Amino acid sequence: MTEPISRQDVAHVAALARLRLTDDELDRFTLQLGAVLDHAADVAPLDTAGVPPTAHPLPLVNVLRDDTVVAGLERDEVLSQAPAVEDGRFRVPRILGEAP
Amino acid sequence: MAGPSGPLSGMAASSDGPGSASQIARAVRSGQRSAVDVVDEHLTRIAEREPGLHAFNTVLADEARAAAVRVDGVVATGGDPGPLAGVPVAVKDNLCTRGIPTTCSSRILEHWVPPYDATVVSRLTASGAVVVGKTNLDEFAMGSSTENSAFGPTRNPHDPTRVPGGSSGGSAAAVAAGFAPLALGSDTGGSIRQPAALCGVVGAKPTYGMVSRYGLIAFASSLDQVGPLAATVGDAALLLEVIAGHDPADSTSISDPVVDLQTAVDEGVDGLRVGVVTELAEGADADVAARLDEAVKALEAAGAKVDEASVPAATHGLAAYYLLAPAEASSNLARYDGVRYGLRVDGSDVSDMNHLTRTAGFGNEVKRRIMLGTYALSAGYYDAYYGQAQRVRTLIIRDFEAAYADHDLLLSPTAPTTAFALGAKTDDPLTMYLSDVCTIPSNLAGHPAVSVPYGTGDDGMPVGVQVLAPALGEYAMFRAAGALERSRG
Amino acid sequence: MTTATDGWETVVGLEVHCELATATKLFCGCPNAFGDEPNTNVCPVCLGLPGSLPVLNRQAVELAMRVGTALHSEVRPSVFARKNYFYPDMPKDYQVSQYDQPLNAGGWLDLPDGTRIGVTRAHMEEDTGKSTHVGGSGRIQGANHSLVDYNRAGVPLVEIVSEPDIRSAEQAQAYVNELRAILVATGASDARMEEGSLRIDANVSVRRVDATEFGTRAEIKNLNSVRSLRRAVDHERARQVALVEDGGRVVQETRHWNEDHGATSSMRSKEEAFDYRYFPEPDLVPLDPGPVWISAVAGGLPSLPAARRAALAAKAGVAPADVALVVEQGLDRLVDAAINGGADPRLALARAANEVAADLAAGLVLDPAAFTDLLRMESERRVTPTQAKAVLAELLANGGDPVEIAADHGFEALADDALEAAVDAVVSAHPSQWERYAGGDQKLSGFFVGKVMAATDGRADGRAVTVALRARLP
Ligand SMILES: [Mg+2]
Numbered sequence A: 001m002t003e004p005i006s007r008q009d010v011a012h013v014a015a016l017a018r019l020r021l022t023d024d025e026l027d028r029f030t031l032q033l034g035a036v037l038d039h040a041a042d043v044a045p046l047d048t049a050g051v052p053p054t055a056h057p058l059p060l061v062n063v064l065r066d067d068t069v070v071a072g073l074e075r076d077e078v079l080s081q082a083p084a085v086e087d088g089r090f091r092v093p094r095i096l097g098e099a100p
Numbered sequence B: 001m002a003g004p005s006g007p008l009s010g011m012a013a014s015s016d017g018p019g020s021a022s023q024i025a026r027a028v029r030s031g032q033r034s035a036v037d038v039v040d041e042h043l044t045r046i047a048e049r050e051p052g053l054h055a056f057n058t059v060l061a062d063e064a065r066a067a068a069v070r071v072d073g074v075v076a077t078g079g080d081p082g083p084l085a086g087v088p089v090a091v092k093d094n095l096c097t098r099g100i101p102t103t104c105s106s107r108i109l110e111h112w113v114p115p116y117d118a119t120v121v122s123r124l125t126a127s128g129a130v131v132v133g134k135t136n137l138d139e140f141a142m143g144s145s146t147e148n149s150a151f152g153p154t155r156n157p158h159d160p161t162r163v164p165g166g167s168s169g170g171s172a173a174a175v176a177a178g179f180a181p182l183a184l185g186s187d188t189g190g191s192i193r194q195p196a197a198l199c200g201v202v203g204a205k206p207t208y209g210m211v212s213r214y215g216l217i218a219f220a221s222s223l224d225q226v227g228p229l230a231a232t233v234g235d236a237a238l239l240l241e242v243i244a245g246h247d248p249a250d251s252t253s254i255s256d257p258v259v260d261l262q263t264a265v266d267e268g269v270d271g272l273r274v275g276v277v278t279e280l281a282e283g284a285d286a287d288v289a290a291r292l293d294e295a296v297k298a299l300e301a302a303g304a305k306v307d308e309a310s311v312p313a314a315t316h317g318l319a320a321y322y323l324l325a326p327a328e329a330s331s332n333l334a335r336y337d338g339v340r341y342g343l344r345v346d347g348s349d350v351s352d353m354n355h356l357t358r359t360a361g362f363g364n365e366v367k368r369r370i371m372l373g374t375y376a377l378s379a380g381y382y383d384a385y386y387g388q389a390q391r392v393r394t395l396i397i398r399d400f401e402a403a404y405a406d407h408d409l410l411l412s413p414t415a416p417t418t419a420f421a422l423g424a425k426t427d428d429p430l431t432m433y434l435s436d437v438c439t440i441p442s443n444l445a446g447h448p449a450v451s452v453p454y455g456t457g458d459d460g461m462p463v464g465v466q467v468l469a470p471a472l473g474e475y476a477m478f479r480a481a482g483a484l485e486r487s488r489g
Numbered sequence C: 001m002t003t004a005t006d007g008w009e010t011v012v013g014l015e016v017h018c019e020l021a022t023a024t025k026l027f028c029g030c031p032n033a034f035g036d037e038p039n040t041n042v043c044p045v046c047l048g049l050p051g052s053l054p055v056l057n058r059q060a061v062e063l064a065m066r067v068g069t070a071l072h073s074e075v076r077p078s079v080f081a082r083k084n085y086f087y088p089d090m091p092k093d094y095q096v097s098q099y100d101q102p103l104n105a106g107g108w109l110d111l112p113d114g115t116r117i118g119v120t121r122a123h124m125e126e127d128t129g130k131s132t133h134v135g136g137s138g139r140i141q142g143a144n145h146s147l148v149d150y151n152r153a154g155v156p157l158v159e160i161v162s163e164p165d166i167r168s169a170e171q172a173q174a175y176v177n178e179l180r181a182i183l184v185a186t187g188a189s190d191a192r193m194e195e196g197s198l199r200i201d202a203n204v205s206v207r208r209v210d211a212t213e214f215g216t217r218a219e220i221k222n223l224n225s226v227r228s229l230r231r232a233v234d235h236e237r238a239r240q241v242a243l244v245e246d247g248g249r250v251v252q253e254t255r256h257w258n259e260d261h262g263a264t265s266s267m268r269s270k271e272e273a274f275d276y277r278y279f280p281e282p283d284l285v286p287l288d289p290g291p292v293w294i295s296a297v298a299g300g301l302p303s304l305p306a307a308r309r310a311a312l313a314a315k316a317g318v319a320p321a322d323v324a325l326v327v328e329q330g331l332d333r334l335v336d337a338a339i340n341g342g343a344d345p346r347l348a349l350a351r352a353a354n355e356v357a358a359d360l361a362a363g364l365v366l367d368p369a370a371f372t373d374l375l376r377m378e379s380e381r382r383v384t385p386t387q388a389k390a391v392l393a394e395l396l397a398n399g400g401d402p403v404e405i406a407a408d409h410g411f412e413a414l415a416d417d418a419l420e421a422a423v424d425a426v427v428s429a430h431p432s433q434w435e436r437y438a439g440g441d442q443k444l445s446g447f448f449v450g451k452v453m454a455a456t457d458g459r460a461d462g463r464a465v466t467v468a469l470r471a472r473l474p
């Protein structure tokens, strides 16, 4: 189908997924993901020209709700689950970059 | 009535037996038995055997007794608590329960307490059922053995050296051990049916959209479906009737009315056309294949017309599944970032904190699937992996349609083997994935399927037979499941 | 400075995010409200709690369709997609947006001067929460930590992406003004930049005036007003031209506009790879509005600024650009009524654009009949322009009947014979000046008009005095 997944590829997807891997893990995951992708490569030679993708098993469209306010959650209950709170807000360490 | 060790001590309870959910509900509603007694009896059983099995992440003894008292109160004042009055139910720990920890068997949600109930949990409570505990699972439902739980594996009640299957291994073990006659599981690639088969209980995955996913912690949204596990086919039908039905909080919920599945169970299979799926029967162990043959003969004896059927694209189900499910999972699990709830490992900045939290909070199988899915969706690979898998999904649906053109139902083994030993497959993810080869196609197609216990393998461990049906084909499916159950006596 | 006299052309494309004026959020029933206590308008869905699921708000779709229809887009079957990236103000660490199948595709918008700006798409998506930065200067850079409020998370947005058809900072400003007028007219949004309900990102590049290819663009963020948009485009243009003329190269990047320094700066901190991994949102089903809904939206659309300009310009016999301000302020109905009532179109436009627009709140509820009467009094010289403005000010402040107001102020139009008498008196009182005026010194016209005005306490009409003076010339 494509090139086998490389150690670099695994490092890249780990970074995209915000996971840190040790060198050993990087080796092991590269092998394991390679084996799964190799099996997945079975679907590559199938002739799917003109076959539409299925994103969803249901033929539903236009599921809509009315624009009516519904009671939400109490702030205290919400914030009780937060790792850190300040001034009624969720506290996080400094943010280095602006949103993309 | 099942003995203190549940169905293991003898036959699984029949639909009419005193230990079945329907019998309990009947007795409680009529005032013959108190819900408190029923719950205490099950809590005693849990206290005896749970330490050796670890079916539960949380046992809710006090909450269950309080709920039973409320049920008895309704009966005492002449009210009707509902169709599951006083029936103990075990709930998979990826279904949200308000005020009760819901962990997904993950460190990242270990201390999370949801502020809301899943729709299926609300429906259970509204029907008089009593939730006795939250059951163990493979972390975020990713696995086929329940060994991927961050809190330790669940063991198979039939042989504690073996796995119960997964990911709903805790729910299957709880029913098999008689901790509760009913349990809720979730099924993304076989996670209800495969553990049901390995533990010798009934497990059904309904048509996609029949049961609300609101409050089910997502693994792969377009495949996930909540369903029942039970000691008997009739009880599985009863529980499915309670939890099924349209939910406006789930955009993928269908509005078709819930049919009377309990009637189907006793209707028989006279005239039904059943096809054994060649591609799914092929890879099964000899003893499993032998039980499937017996099931075919039993259905024929009961009046069904059985022949072979072919779903060629089903052979690609596993490959497509291991691209699609991880892709959706990689996105669904992004929210566990240490900001709003769950685990946080502090870091020098927010990105560092995200990395440290996720690295510490997720187990290896979850990390593997997140990375696999991230890769399948990433620039340059989308079409080759994710896109191609979606088109294969279409092919599988088409091949099923062709097979259902001249069959009402299809038949296959639920799993290629009986329960394997703990640790046997943990180092080889791909081999582990192969346990779901027979169950995955139904998830890809959005179709219902049920696993019915059908004798044992050469090792004495339970074997399951899978009945597959087209979308909304639950009625015929439960007819066949009932006939199979009766044929074992 | 943005004209192409230096041989460089500015190319701008704008991405405008606009909050839709619904009662609730895009996918849950929490209030869509600005300024409430932090984290009080939240629920499992907009907090992205495990297990929660979105359900699409019908009114948000309706408003997004209005925007698309007003922009001449094709309203199409669409699919929501997930845009995946980590950011603490985004509860699910993905944004539900639309990608390859947006609700509104293509379209355009005509500026008051007639320039047509292409619209690429106008798609629906959800807003993020809001971060407050603590420590340092209160900005993201140098802050000690940040605090997140999710009240805004999940508020419905429509993102309107223009073609790179804009050629100057002024045009960029005109585009946003026009777009804002459309958003307000359709009821889709209050479009308040100061409350963040309208947010702009600008893609800016430069090229030689004779070039056919576009230059490399920079995306400018943090534009908090139309004024900062204009300044930022001008600044970025100058920066890029200087860079290229110096032999440098523009880098494709995101730049931050700093209002205090009047400059853009690169936002790249630690190089972080972004790969949004868009895929169809499996928790939502496709949206296919269909012909019935689409034509109902089109049929229910009010008359839009461009059409109102064209209509009023035709009626008043002026160019569309001359009525732009009056239409933008929503005073076209007042002017239209006045013209229908027989008022002079140009006078009606002038009074509306100046005196009425200066007190817009009152102007929007001004009685058209009273306005028309006043304009006619002025045209018929029953009051002077100065008096008319005074009467109008009172009409705006308190309402009433212009005839009565004029009478109360003693603003009787000076009778013709009284005016003639006043002119005669002034002429005979200043014989030497009259001699010079009669001899051709036009500058003295003002002197005589002023004297007559003084002698009549301002009740004389300046133009009538000039006419009377001319009539006395030999
Ligand atoms: Mg956007």
Ligand SMILES: [Zn+2]
Pocket (backbone or CB within 6 Å): A072, C025, C028, C029, C030, C041, C042, C043, C044, C045, C046, C047, C154
């Ligand atoms: Zn909400």
